[in-house]
Amino acid sequence: MADIDKIEKAGKKRGPVAGTEEARRGGEAVRKKYGREFYSRIGKKGGDTVRREHGSEFYAEIGRKGGEQTKNRQGSEFYARIGRIGGQRNRTRVQPDTDKK
Numbered sequence: 001m002a003d004i005d006k007i008e009k010a011g012k013k014r015g016p017v018a019g020t021e022e023a024r025r026g027g028e029a030v031r032k033k034y035g036r037e038f039y040s041r042i043g044k045k046g047g048d049t050v051r052r053e054h055g056s057e058f059y060a061e062i063g064r065k066g067g068e069q070t071k072n073r074q075g076s077e078f079y080a081r082i083g084r085i086g087g088q089r090n091r092t093r094v095q096p097d098t099d100k101k
Contacts, residue, residue, distance in 0.1 A: 016022035030038065050058065070078065 016026060
C-alpha cells in the first residue's frame with residue numbers, strides 16, 4: 001500500500017504508458033477477459049460521471065472550443081465546404097418520388 005501512496009504523491013499513473021506495446025497488450029488482455037461490452041460500460045459510466053459533476057453546459061463549452069480551434073486551423077471556408085458536401089449527400093439519398101400523382 002505504501003508503494004501506491006508514493007506513486008500517487010509523485011502524480012504518476014500506474015501501468016504502461018499509453019500508446020506503447022505494453023499498453024496494447026494490456027488492452028487486449030482486458031478485452032479477452034471481460035469482452036468488448038466492458039469498454040462500452042466503463043465509457044458510459046465515465047460519461048455519466050462527467051455529466052453529473054460538470055453539467056451539460058460543459059459539453060457545450062468543449063464543443064464551442066473545439067469548433068473555434070477547427071476554424072482557426074482549417075479556416076471558416078472549411079465549414080462551408082463540408083456543409084455543401086453534406087447537403088449534396090442528403091439530396092442524393094432522399095430523392096422525392098416525382099412519378100406518383
